[in-house]
Amino acid sequence: MTTPARAISARDISKVFFSAAGTTVALNHVSLDVDPGEFVCILGPSGCGKSTLLRVLGGLETATAGDVVLASEDRPAFVFQEHGVFPWYTVLENVAFGLRMNGVGRRSRIATAREWIHLVGLSDFEDAYPHNLSGGMRQRTAIARAFATGSDLLLMDEPLGALDAQTRQLMQELLIDLWEKERKTVVLVTHSIEEAILLGDRVVMMSARPGRIRREIAVPFARPRSMELEASAEFAEMRYGIWNDLRDEVMASEEAGA
Ligand SMILES: Nc1ncnc2c1ncn2[C@@H]1O[C@H](COP(=O)(O)OP(=O)(O)OP(=O)(O)O)[C@@H](O)[C@H]1O
Numbered sequence: 001m002t003t004p005a006r007a008i009s010a011r012d013i014s015k016v017f018f019s020a021a022g023t024t025v026a027l028n029h030v031s032l033d034v035d036p037g038e039f040v041c042i043l044g045p046s047g048c049g050k051s052t053l054l055r056v057l058g059g060l061e062t063a064t065a066g067d068v069v070l071a072s073e074d075r076p077a078f079v080f081q082e083h084g085v086f087p088w089y090t091v092l093e094n095v096a097f098g099l100r101m102n103g104v105g106r107r108s109r110i111a112t113a114r115e116w117i118h119l120v121g122l123s124d125f126e127d128a129y130p131h132n133l134s135g136g137m138r139q140r141t142a143i144a145r146a147f148a149t150g151s152d153l154l155l156m157d158e159p160l161g162a163l164d165a166q167t168r169q170l171m172q173e174l175l176i177d178l179w180e181k182e183r184k185t186v187v188l189v190t191h192s193i194e195e196a197i198l199l200g201d202r203v204v205m206m207s208a209r210p211g212r213i214r215r216e217i218a219v220p221f222a223r224p225r226s227m228e229l230e231a232s233a234e235f236a237e238m239r240y241g242i243w244n245d246l247r248d249e250v251m252a253s254e255e256a257g258a
């Protein structure tokens with residue numbers, strides 16, 4: 001029997017940026033394996049290379065050294081913090097866009113887009129343009145688009161980072177529900193320890209720049225999960241343990257003036 005391929009296998013990734021301002025080592029020998037259907041959250045101080053890692057994993061950026069192998073032939077679907085939807089397209093057109101890129105016919109595109117728009121609770125806003133939506137609704141659109149592409153690999157860079165605290169909680173619940181439904185492979189970058197524990201099967205903590213993986217923590221909580229988990233003693237203990245480690249890196253990053 002063959003073992004199923006890793007969804008992502010990244011070996012010894014380094015990334016160096018050369019610019020007029022100098023040379024920046026953003027990633028330094030990072031290796032990361034992600035299983036199919038796994039939800040991995042990446043935590044780390046500002047400027048440690050989280051976005052760079054995600055971009056290298058998804059092929060938006062080439063590594064200076066090292067290899068990335070993706071199991072899926074699909075183009076990974078990205079969700080960014082902001083500006084991830086096209087202002088000149090309606091919600092429906094935005095969500096259907098990824099399917100168009102993948103060569104899906106118009107009728108089928110619209111049907112699939114509508115399903116995802118329904119799942120993210122935006123059915124009444126199909127024909128609205130992004131500037132008429134709240135930040136939360138725009139992110140729902142971006143998330144619906146990523147899921148609708150049918151890609152089995154979703155790469156999310158602080159997708160909820162620009163939202164107010166209450167909207168963010170609702171969106172965390174939404175992400176939990178969508179992921180339970182589809183079990184896609186997700187790598188999500190966040191600054192929130194709570195979000196990482198609530199959503200992830202595994203938390204990958206990066207060190208201050210140059211980014212390396214400092215520690216990986218398996219999240220043992222059963223699924224389906226709900227926000228109630230946050231009220232438990234086990235959750236608090238895990239959050240504290242992670243913060244205890246992360247604070248060293250955040251301080252190192254502050255001292256380096258990142
Ligand atoms: N295109 C680029 N050219 C030059 N330097 C870059 C480029 N992109 C990123 N960097 C630098 O690489 C380092 C890592 O950046 P990156 O954006 O990956 O960090 P991050 O962990 O995502 O930070 P944040 O938490 O603030 O989003 C930073 O020092 C950044 O200034």
Ligand SMILES: [Mg+2]
Pocket residue numbers: 050051052157
């Ligand atoms: Mg970033």
